[in-house]
Amino acid sequence: MSLLEVEGLTKKYTGLTAVDTVDVTVDDREFLGIIGPNGAGKTTLFSLLAGSQEPTSGRIVFDGTDITGWSAQRVARTGLVRTFQLMRPFESMSVLENVTIASLGRRSRKDARRHALGVLERVQLEQYATAASGSLPTAGLKRLELARALAMEPRMILLDEVLAGLVPAERAPMIELLRDLHGDGLTVMFVEHIMAAVMALSERLVVMHDGRVLTQGVPAEVIAEPQVIEAYLGEDY
Ligand SMILES: Nc1ncnc2c1ncn2[C@@H]1O[C@H](COP(=O)(O)OP(=O)(O)OP(=O)(O)O)[C@@H](O)[C@H]1O
Ligand SMILES: [Mg+2]
Incomplete structure (x- = not known):
């Protein structure tokens, strides 16, 4: 059984579906990367999973318990904690x-x-x-944001662009820290635009586009898919 099971998760705003029937699972101790263009729905997905926002429809099961619609505080107590893109x-x-x-x-x-x-x-x-x-x-x-999440003693952590804004020299030690935390048994969902970090850390990769899961799988294979290059990475990558 997966640690996290998400079925048909949807968040509609007026005139816009930010997260659209997303199905995703995360295994215990997995490091799952999530990429996709600006506005793809990555942060909204985290908000739904962590209880910061209520889904319009769909189901979130964490460690065998249906946590759909739970408050952020209650979700955190079960061991699922997010960081914020805007600290x-x-x-x-x-x-x-x-x-x-x-x-x-x-x-x-x-x-x-x-x-x-x-x-x-x-x-x-x-x-x-x-x-x-x-x-x-x-x-x-960025480290303080990570520390606040870790202080809640999560079993699974949702990291939203914890490398954004760091200069290249600051990135390597942060990547090392994330690798160590994962090595200690933390399950990680990792939203990031810095592809070197995504590729260095992710065991599996999900690509979001227009609120939906465009594709998912082995990172090296996923980033070679024409639809991923077209929707996000560009020809140059
Ligand atoms: N509270 C809100 N009300 C209305 N629309 C929203 C709200 N929050 C997000 N959106 C819209 O939902 C879509 C998804 O936004 P989201 O922040 O989840 O994208 P993202 O993938 O995290 O993007 P980025 O890579 O820029 O962080 C966007 O079109 C955004 O404008
Ligand atoms: Mg975001």
């Missing part, structure tokens, strides 16, 4: 406080703080623990 930490709070808050869902205040410190070490942000979150440069904010 939004509490800027006046310290880095440690932001991660401690995320950890409070599962732990007492004192224990949450201790746990948050461990998470900061894991993402190599411990030297910024007392810094105001709003003062972090982009690379730090």
Whole structure:
């Protein structure tokens, strides 16, 4: 049985179907990449899976439990947690406080703080623990966003463009960190436009276009498909 099973998932806005009858499964401990052009519905898919938004129709089953329509907090407690493409930490709070808050869902205040410190070490942000979150440069904010998600102790994490905005020199250590987290047993769904990272990390690849799954399969095979080149990658890739 797959860890995540999504059937016919659909989100309609006025005049637009952002996610259109998406079927996708993710196995326990899999690293699944998701690519597709701007507006393809990748972030909306994550919002539906994580309970940030309610689907119009369809079904989401996580670890054997139907979680369709559950609140984000309840979904997170079952072990499915997302990051946000647009990072939004509490800027006046310290880095440690932001991660401690995320950890409070599962732990007492004192224990949450201790746990948050461990998470900061894991993402190599411990030297910024007392810094105001709003003062972090982009690379730090990306790691903080990851830390906040990890602090919720997910079994599966939905990563939405955690490499966007990083300069090339900052990307390699982030890719290493994601590889390590996956190696430790975390199941990952990875939305990213930086194809080098997608190809380095993904065990399987889903391509979205116009809210639908255009194709999926072995990454090297998927990116060679003419329809993927036409819809997203372009002839130059
Ligand atoms: N709250 C909303 N109300 C109306 N339309 C929305 C809303 N959120 C997203 N959309 C639309 O849904 C479509 C899918 O958007 P989404 O953000 O999921 O795309 P994406 O694949 O994440 O794109 P990107 O690669 O640019 O992040 C777009 O046409 C977008 O304008
Ligand atoms: Mg997006």
